[in-house]
Amino acid sequence: MSILVLADLHEGQLAGATAHVVAATQAIGGDIDVLVAGEGVQAAAEAAAKLDGVSKVRVADNPVYAHQLAEPMGALLVELADGYTHVLASASTTGKNVLPRLAALKDVSQLSDVIAVDSADTFKRPIYAGNAISTVKSDDALKVITVRTTGFDAVGTSGSATVEAVDVVVENSQSSFVKEELAASDRPELGGAKVVISGGRGMGNGENFKLLDGIADKLGAAIGASRAAVDAGFVPNDMQVGQTGKIVAPDLYIAVGISGAIQHLAGMKDSKVIVAINKDDEAPIFQVADYGLVGDLFEILPEFESKL
Amino acid sequence: MKILVAVKRVIDYNVKIRVKADHSDVDLTNVKMAMNPFCEIAVEEAVRLKEKGVATEVVAVTVGPKAAQEQLRTALALGADRAIHIETDERVESLAVAKLLAKVVEDEQPGMVILGKQAIDTDNNQTGQMLAALTGLPQGTFASEVAADGDKVNVTREIDGGLQTIALTLPAIVTTDLRLNEPRYAKLPDIMKAKKKPLDVKSPADYGVEVASRVSLVKVESPAERKGGVKVASVDELIDKLKNEAKVL
Numbered sequence: 001m002s003i004l005v006l007a008d009l010h011e012g013q014l015a016g017a018t019a020h021v022v023a024a025t026q027a028i029g030g031d032i033d034v035l036v037a038g039e040g041v042q043a044a045a046e047a048a049a050k051l052d053g054v055s056k057v058r059v060a061d062n063p064v065y066a067h068q069l070a071e072p073m074g075a076l077l078v079e080l081a082d083g084y085t086h087v088l089a090s091a092s093t094t095g096k097n098v099l100p101r102l103a104a105l106k107d108v109s110q111l112s113d114v115i116a117v118d119s120a121d122t123f124k125r126p127i128y129a130g131n132a133i134s135t136v137k138s139d140d141a142l143k144v145i146t147v148r149t150t151g152f153d154a155v156g157t158s159g160s161a162t163v164e165a166v167d168v169v170v171e172n173s174q175s176s177f178v179k180e181e182l183a184a185s186d187r188p189e190l191g192g193a194k195v196v197i198s199g200g201r202g203m204g205n206g207e208n209f210k211l212l213d214g215i216a217d218k219l220g221a222a223i224g225a226s227r228a229a230v231d232a233g234f235v236p237n238d239m240q241v242g243q244t245g246k247i248v249a250p251d252l253y254i255a256v257g258i259s260g261a262i263q264h265l266a267g268m269k270d271s272k273v274i275v276a277i278n279k280d281d282e283a284p285i286f287q288v289a290d291y292g293l294v295g296d297l298f299e300i301l302p303e304f305e306s307k308l
Numbered sequence: 309m310k311i312l313v314a315v316k317r318v319i320d321y322n323v324k325i326r327v328k329a330d331h332s333d334v335d336l337t338n339v340k341m342a343m344n345p346f347c348e349i350a351v352e353e354a355v356r357l358k359e360k361g362v363a364t365e366v367v368a369v370t371v372g373p374k375a376a377q378e379q380l381r382t383a384l385a386l387g388a389d390r391a392i393h394i395e396t397d398e399r400v401e402s403l404a405v406a407k408l409l410a411k412v413v414e415d416e417q418p419g420m421v422i423l424g425k426q427a428i429d430t431d432n433n434q435t436g437q438m439l440a441a442l443t444g445l446p447q448g449t450f451a452s453e454v455a456a457d458g459d460k461v462n463v464t465r466e467i468d469g470g471l472q473t474i475a476l477t478l479p480a481i482v483t484t485d486l487r488l489n490e491p492r493y494a495k496l497p498d499i500m501k502a503k504k505k506p507l508d509v510k511s512p513a514d515y516g517v518e519v520a521s522r523v524s525l526v527k528v529e530s531p532a533e534r535k536g537g538v539k540v541a542s543v544d545e546l547i548d549k550l551k552n553e554a555k556v557l
Contacts, residue, residue: 096433
């Protein structure tokens with residue numbers, strides 16, 4: 001078997017997600033190549049070459065792949081996919097955007113958000129917001145898969161794969177990049193943070209999310225939110241944890257003023273330790289929390305911060 | 309321009325699902341069904357584009373069983389002008405849905421196709437992208453803003469870590485994210501009027517598309533239940549437990 005992994009980039013650098021995808025690939029077995037595509041991505045390619053288990057890094061460095069727009073990325077993957085039995089990417093917004101195009105153009109199905117590998121053709125993936133886990137078997141000659149990174153521990157970085165340039169350049173006159181507004185934050189990225197503290201509707205308004213800042217600073221945590229908090233306009237959608245937002249599985253997840261709708265639980269219930277702070281002692285979040293504290297978050301948060 | 313909107317009948321957002329005892333699938337018997345929430349946002353966006361004068365006609369389409377006509381009637385009540393029902397009882401995968409929609413795009417020649425980014429049953433997040441690939445049209449996925457301007461559309465996308473704006477040539481495929489708009493509720497007179505709007509019924513065979521699945525469902529299980537823990541009485545006790553019991557601080 002021969003597997004191609006599409007590397008995830010974050011601001012031109014190799015994103016942490018890729019090491020998890022390579023781990024999923026190792027569970028399938030076979031030769032592993034990583035494709036790094038973008039503009040000015042040599043550093044990312046060198047970082048990918050260090051991932052354990054990777055035999056070869058293929059680099060498509062060209063302005064047409066800048067920002068990894070779906071149309072040229074899909075076309076590039078179609079050009080490169082022949083000879084591979086599997087093509088994997090993380091279930092990031094890039095992987096989700098690009099991989100279905102490859103699948104459709106190769107006339108194969110795609111398996112999204114895979115969390116476990118049973119064999120080279122059989123995989124587990126959550127459905128219904130993670131309220132059921134399906135085991136699916138693909139009969140397609142080419143398996144196109146996005147991987148939920150929380151399902152696989154990252155591989156190490158003691159490898160030394162060869163790096164080679166890919167000279168495929170595709171045309172793209174249909175889509176162009178206009179601008180990007182990335183949340184500027186010194187905090188760890190939500191998907192990869194060891195500690196996540198999230199606020200829900202109980203926070204009352206966006207201003208009150210500042211109460212989480214000091215705690216996040218002390219714990220080195222990322223800050224998340226429930227969909228209810230996003231819908232209420234308290235915080236931007238990129239902070240959303242849940243079925244339709246980010247899926248996280250940190251060592252410690254602190255849910256503040258979050259009732260625990262099934263769609264939110266879908267995004268965080270694989271966390272190692274869950275703490276819930278809520279004034280309603282009947283809130284469903286307490287059914288999944290290892291430690292629950294019933295009370296007024298506006299009193300608890302400052303006290304918690306000062307005692308950390 | 310004409311806008312095509314794809315909708316899907318799924319389990320209601322608020323229903324807690326059960327896995328069948330034989331683990332063959334999820335049990336949908338007597339479960340409340342509804343339009344997929346992201347599809348509601350897609351319909352709303354299309355109707356708003358019509359209200360702004362950007363769109364001239366909104367056509368809703370679904371692939372699914374007879375009962376899925378309820379969701380098409382909902383789309384018509386919300387402001388779609390007519391509907392196409394591609395009727396099948398098969399478990400139709402994203403790729404087959406995309407192939408059917410590609411045929412509808414060929415017939416209808418819409419200026420824009422709007423779909424939900426994912427359905428809340430299979431959580432695949434594939435159909436719009438596959439449709440774009442099959443029709444050779446550009447895609448703006450996970451949209452939080454759609455601004456059509458002449459023969460172009462600017463789509464602002466919800467990406468990991470923030471927002472990205474891209475410009476696409478029209479026709480284009482757009483998939484909706486949560487914050488694109490807040491869907492309206494259908495009013496009773498509109499629900500009555502929707503019953504008289506045209507609804508064409510077709511079959512996958514009419515489009516020459518094979519819908520048999522390529523992926524077999526081996527089994528469906530409930531996820532490992534997470535056991536609730538303990539309630540602590542104070543912040544001090546919480547910190548003590550996190551430090552000394554869970555050892556995460």
